Amino acid sequence: MGFESENAMNTLKLHTGRTIPQLGFGLWQVGDAAGVTEAALRAGYRLVDGAAIYGNEAGQGQGIRASGVPRDEVFVTTKVWNDRQGYDETLRAVEESLARLGLARIDLILIHWPCAARGLFVDTWRALIALQAEGRVTDIGVSNFNADQIDRLIAETGVAPVLNQVELHPQLQQAELRSAHAKRGIITQSWTPLGGGRSFADPVIRAIAVRTGKSPAQVILRWHVEIGCAVIPRSSRAEGLAENMDIFDFALTADEHAAIAGLDRGARIGPDPDHFG
Numbered sequence: 062m063g064f065e066s067e068n069a070m071n072t073l074k075l076h077t078g079r080t081i082p083q084l085g086f087g088l089w090q091v092g093d094a095a096g097v098t099e100a101a102l103r104a105g106y107r108l109v110d111g112a113a114i115y116g117n118e119a120g121q122g123q124g125i126r127a128s129g130v131p132r133d134e135v136f137v138t139t140k141v142w143n144d145r146q147g148y149d150e151t152l153r154a155v156e157e158s159l160a161r162l163g164l165a166r167i168d169l170i171l172i173h174w175p176c177a178a179r180g181l182f183v184d185t186w187r188a189l190i191a192l193q194a195e196g197r198v199t200d201i202g203v204s205n206f207n208a209d210q211i212d213r214l215i216a217e218t219g220v221a222p223v224l225n226q227v228e229l230h231p232q233l234q235q236a237e238l239r240s241a242h243a244k245r246g247i248i249t250q251s252w253t254p255l256g257g258g259r260s261f262a263d264p265v266i267r268a269i270a271v272r273t274g275k276s277p278a279q280v281i282l283r284w285h286v287e288i289g290c291a292v293i294p295r296s297s298r299a300e301g302l303a304e305n306m307d308i309f310d311f312a313l314t315a316d317e318h319a320a321i322a323g324l325d326r327g328a329r330i331g332p333d334p335d336h337f338g
């Protein structure tokens with residue numbers, strides 16, 4: 062992968078020329094978002110993944126301020142929820158997110174789901190382009206989009222998302238979509254990267270854990286990093302946050318990559334994006 066240094070501040074380059082930390086942490090279903098955000102940033106994380114629908118953007122912002130980490134060193138992501146799609150509605154929704162976060166600028170805003178049946182995602186995208194021009198958001202991306210939907214954004218606006226955040230774990234490896242992203246200069250970011258723990262007891266993962274002296278979760282997160290994905294595991298525990306960050310002092314072998322590739326079942330945990338919202 063050619064990292065300059067191997068730690069939680071590894072970055073990937075976005076097609077806009079800016080960078081994104083490869084590892085971050087997520088706030089879905091995190092009750093104490095302020096406490097977890099503060100703890101994670103103090104522990105060394107530099108990317109926090111939130112969303113309006115998580116209901117904890119205020120805590121996300123509080124945690125950033127309480128951490129003492131300078132604002133410019135924290136990469137803040139949030140997302141536009143499905144019922145706020147459409148040009149004007151999205152402009153309002155992002156201003157509301159900014160107010161809840163207590164920030165003047167969001168590093169990365171994503172369209173949370175395409176909701177293709179509603180036919181609004183291109184208008185929503187145009188609103189994000191306008192917000193980017195105003196400096197309210199630095200980079201713009203999508204989540205749960207397929208390659209055709211991404212191509213439609215590009216064809217109709219000339220602007221490609223910097224990133225697509227999708228469900229991705231050993232049982233759902235998304236090889237085709239990852240390849241489509243790579244061809245378009247788009248980063249793949251993995252959500253539910255630990256796959257609900259479904260592969261923790263798998264003999265392939267366990268054998269790598271034994272060889273490397275790492276936990277199954279660390280082996281899986283290392284795999285995400287080595288296949289070039291950005292990744293945002295969630296833990297509400299200080300030990301979990303520390304464990305999930307401690308993945309930069311070992312490497313998987315080519316044989317281990319081949320063995321993990323064999324675990325793909327095309328099995329989703331979350332909803333099918335083509336039929337959600």
Ligand SMILES: NC(=O)c1ccc[n+]([C@@H]2O[C@H](COP(=O)([O-])OP(=O)(O)OC[C@H]3O[C@@H](n4cnc5c(N)ncnc54)[C@H](OP(=O)(O)O)[C@@H]3O)[C@@H](O)[C@H]2O)c1
Pocket residue numbers: 086087088089090110111173204205226227251252253254255256257258276278279293294295296297298301302304305331
């Ligand atoms: N764009 C989307 O549509 C979308 C959808 C889902 C999620 N996301 C984002 O992706 C983030 C991560 O996904 P996720 O929260 O679904 O799942 P995840 O990060 O794959 O897994 C979280 C679960 O694993 C446990 N865990 C964390 N670290 C562990 C470790 N080292 N060993 C054992 N268990 C561990 C956590 O429990 P403890 O808290 O007890 O550690 C929690 O129950 C979310 O927080 C959110 O930001 C986005």
